[in-house]
Amino acid sequence: MTPPSGLKLPKQGQVCRLTKSLYGLKQASRQWFAKLSSFLLNLGFAQSNSNYSLFIHKTSSTFTALLVYVDDIILSGNSMEIINKTKGTLHQTFRIKDLGKLKYFLGFEISRTKKGIHMCQRKYALDILNETGMTNNKPCQTPLMSDTKPLFATNNTSYNVDSYRRLIGKLLYLTNSRPNINYSVHLLSQFVQAPTTYHHQAAQHILRYIKADPGRGLFFPRDTSLQIKGFSDSDWATCPETRRSITGYCVFLGESLILWKSKKQSTVSRSSSKAEYRALTTTSCEIQWISYILHDLCIQLDPPPVLYCDNQAARHIAQNPSFHERTKHIDIDCHVIRECLQNNLFHLLPMSSSDQLADIFTKALHRTNFKLNVHKLGMLSIHHPV
Amino acid sequence: MRRSIRDRKLPHYLKDYQVNGSLTINNSCQLKPTNQIKANYKTAYPIDSVVSYNGLSKEHLHYTLTIIANHEPQSYIEASKTKEWRDAMNREIQALENNKTWYLTNLPNGKKPIGCKWVFKTKYNSDGSIERHKARLVAKGYSQQEGIDYFDTFSPMAKLTIVRIILALAAAKDCAYINLMLITPFYMEI
Numbered sequence: 001m002t003p004p005s006g007l008k009l010p011k012q013g014q015v016c017r018l019t020k021s022l023y024g025l026k027q028a029s030r031q032w033f034a035k036l037s038s039f040l041l042n043l044g045f046a047q048s049n050s051n052y053s054l055f056i057h058k059t060s061s062t063f064t065a066l067l068v069y070v071d072d073i074i075l076s077g078n079s080m081e082i083i084n085k086t087k088g089t090l091h092q093t094f095r096i097k098d099l100g101k102l103k104y105f106l107g108f109e110i111s112r113t114k115k116g117i118h119m120c121q122r123k124y125a126l127d128i129l130n131e132t133g134m135t136n137n138k139p140c141q142t143p144l145m146s147d148t149k150p151l152f153a154t155n156n157t158s159y160n161v162d163s164y165r166r167l168i169g170k171l172l173y174l175t176n177s178r179p180n181i182n183y184s185v186h187l188l189s190q191f192v193q194a195p196t197t198y199h200h201q202a203a204q205h206i207l208r209y210i211k212a213d214p215g216r217g218l219f220f221p222r223d224t225s226l227q228i229k230g231f232s233d234s235d236w237a238t239c240p241e242t243r244r245s246i247t248g249y250c251v252f253l254g255e256s257l258i259l260w261k262s263k264k265q266s267t268v269s270r271s272s273s274k275a276e277y278r279a280l281t282t283t284s285c286e287i288q289w290i291s292y293i294l295h296d297l298c299i300q301l302d303p304p305p306v307l308y309c310d311n312q313a314a315r316h317i318a319q320n321p322s323f324h325e326r327t328k329h330i331d332i333d334c335h336v337i338r339e340c341l342q343n344n345l346f347h348l349l350p351m352s353s354s355d356q357l358a359d360i361f362t363k364a365l366h367r368t369n370f371k372l373n374v375h376k377l378g379m380l381s382i383h384h385p386v
Numbered sequence: 387m388r389r390s391i392r393d394r395k396l397p398h399y400l401k402d403y404q405v406n407g408s409l410t411i412n413n414s415c416q417l418k419p420t421n422q423i424k425a426n427y428k429t430a431y432p433i434d435s436v437v438s439y440n441g442l443s444k445e446h447l448h449y450t451l452t453i454i455a456n457h458e459p460q461s462y463i464e465a466s467k468t469k470e471w472r473d474a475m476n477r478e479i480q481a482l483e484n485n486k487t488w489y490l491t492n493l494p495n496g497k498k499p500i501g502c503k504w505v506f507k508t509k510y511n512s513d514g515s516i517e518r519h520k521a522r523l524v525a526k527g528y529s530q531q532e533g534i535d536y537f538d539t540f541s542p543m544a545k546l547t548i549v550r551i552i553l554a555l556a557a558a559k560d561c562a563y564i565n566l567m568l569i570t571p572f573y574m575e576i
Contacts (some may be wrong), residue, residue: 001488002499004523005462007479016488022502023524069544076552078559103449106546112551117557119550123435123453129433138431176546177568203530212435218550220557256554259547282548293551336574382468 009066015050029070036068037323040091045088052293055083063298064088072127074102080332094261108177109217111382118382120217121177125210130168132207140373143184144364145205150198151187152240157197164195174210177217180374181206181262185362186262187385201324215383224254228305228346230287233358236272236277244268248285248361250289250377257378259286262361267331272311277334280309284337305346310353312370318348389428419478445474459506465521471506501526 001016022028035054045055055066057077064077064086072098073096076085090096102110107124110117112168129135171185184206191199229252237243244267250260263282269275287305294301311316315326318337341348359365360373439447467473482488493499502525509517 001525002501003490004502004504014490015493018488018525022482022487025525025527026530029525033509051545051548054548056438061485065552067533067544069549074552076556082397104453105549108549109450109453112557117553119553122450126454128434135433136431139436175429178572211431211433213434214433220550220554222557222560224558226558253551253554254548254558256548256557257421258554290515290547290551292529292549297551299555383437383439385440 002271005029015023028213031271033068036094036294036360040066043089046294047326048293050289054293056298057086058297058298065132065291065297068104069149069273072105074105092382095365103141113133114222116219116221118217118380119177120172120215120381120383122217124170124174126166126381127212129207132167132204134204134207134211137211140205140208140214141367143181143206143209144187144363145202146364148184148187148364149240151191151202153198155196155198159191159195159197159200161195164200164203166367168192171203171206178210178379179218179377180216180360180370180379181209181263183248183364186214189365190264213381213384216379216381218257218310219378219380220256221254221378225303226299227293227303228287228290228301230283230305230307230346231351231356231358232276232279232283232307232309233356233362234272234275235362236269236275238363239264242268243310245272245278246362247275247279247282248358249279249286250358250361251283251286253290253294254380255378260358261286271313273311273317274330276309276311277317277330278312281334281337283307284340284346287343288340291345292345304344307346307348308351308356309348310356311349312350315350458508462504464505465504470519471521474506474519475504478521478523498528498529505566 001018001024003014003016003327008087018025040055041047045057048054050055054066055065059082062082063077063078064082065077066086067074067076068339069220073090076084077083080199087096087098101112104110107121108119109122112118112120137252143374163280168185168189171181172189175182175185183287184202188199188203189207230249231251232247232249232311234248235246238246244265245265247264248260248262251258261333265275265278269278284307287307291301291305316328318341321338323344340346357373360370360377365373405486439450446512459468459471465475502523505524506520507520507522509520511517
């Protein structure tokens with residue numbers, strides 16, 4: 001390694017031969033994790049199979065979960081005694097620092113009140129606004145311009161590619177506490193290859209929407225059941241170039257939103273019910289994963305998870321294991337959901353389209369609908385002017 | 387869209403006020419905009435019309451304000467001008483040498499050294515006061531070649547979904563949660 005600036009060298013032209021791993025080396029993180037996990041396993045923690053960075057320790061009455069994010073650790077549990085003990089043993093082997101109650105983690109600001117926990121990325125949002133010079137622009141009420149068709153039009157005026165990509169990358173991280181901009185960022189991120197001025201305008205529109213409420217984030221209420229509720233939706237053949245459909249889903253734990261996504265499907269669907277059926281399958285896989293994690297965390301899945309779908313045909317294909325003339329070509333992996341339903345892993349329930357919460361992940365909604373939907377997702381702001 | 391280029395002047399009745407949407411802290415640690423009047427001179431849409439800290443508790447307000455008010459040097463040259471950062475770099479070099487992380491040698495023929503750089507961070511206590519200045523030396527691992535310089539990689543990164551699940555459960559079940567951070571830089575045998 002080239003010697004660091006500031007190191008006094010006895011002779012010019014020498015280099016440092018590393019005998020130990022240093023931050024930034026490719027192998028550093030793997031070696032670190034191997035050391036930490038073997039230490040935790042010795043302590044009696046068990047590594048979760050659903051996520052390798054989650055460690056769980058349980059006795060008859062107590063329960064402790066430990067979550068690792070490189071060198072940040074969250075310890076959570078119902079007994080302060082065990083938490084303190086674990087902290088003590090960790091401190092003997094590694095030098096750790098107790099940051100106290102979780103407040104700032106990976107750029108998320110977390111605050112706790114009697115009603116629940118609020119999580120937002122206010123500082124991150126303000127930093128993006130500052131960097132792009134958008135702090136003085138007029139706030140707006142929806143993240144997308146009403147007309148999304150020109151996004152797909154090819155005109156030649158290309159725009160600064162680097163800054164556009166950087167901005168999209170930042171917005172992608174911001175979606176982690178703001179599901180309301182998820183669809184719009186998903187749409188704009190399809191054009192990072194060759195952005196035009198129109199895409200840039202659309203990105204600025206998102207920033208103006210963020211400016212309207214930088215402190216908005218997810219709220220996890222205290223009084224809630226622990227039932228998993230999934231909402232699955234799809235938009236049929238929206239992409240004018242490939243005619244593929246968009247899957248959108250969100251998963252709630254009681255009243256708290258924990259997982260969402262919008263993604264363009266990998267194949268073309270000939271009818272809306274097939275698109276919905278594909279979306280259902282994706283959502284059911286996610287629900288399975290969440291229920292495995294909750295099982296690891298010793299949470300009783302009672303009542304069992306439910307999955308809501310507003311498309312009657314898709315529900316029928318999933319529920320009746322009969323062979324249809326027109327579903328011959330549906331790939332075998334789409335029948336995952338049939339197996340889940342036969343094993344009673346969750347219930348598939350109908351719902352009216354007007355109550356569909358996953359709508360916001362599949363299309364650009366009108367202002368009034370958008371506001372209503374955001375409210376239903378459990379997003380609020382503690383920084384809003386009264 | 388074309389904007390007017392006419393020179394804008396502050397109205398007379400505002401000449402005794404400080405306007406531009408700036409924020410000040412008065413003695414009772416409460417934030418309020420310096421002017422309550424809607425008129426604004428340069429900024430058409432000031433940020434404080436959309437973010438307000440009035441609803442926050444005193445402790446949370448301090449914390450909130452501190453994480454946005456900081457300056458960290460970006461380069462070695464910038465940092466070497468300040469005593470705190472020089473001390474921090476000395477501490478880091480001392481720690482690395484105590485751990486015998488490297489020894490000095492001549493570069494073998496036909497090899498290229500990988501680069502390194504300094505990263506500077508200010509660390510805060512949970513109440514927002516400055517805890518320490520931290521300088522860390524990082525290797526520029528991107529120039530390493532697979533199979534020659536390293537073999538396996540893996541990052542223990544938790545899915546953010548799991549973070550949300552844990553928070554949602556902590557809220558619903560009244561669990562305690564704390565955040566630990568490992569401050570020993572990890573030095574391990576290559």
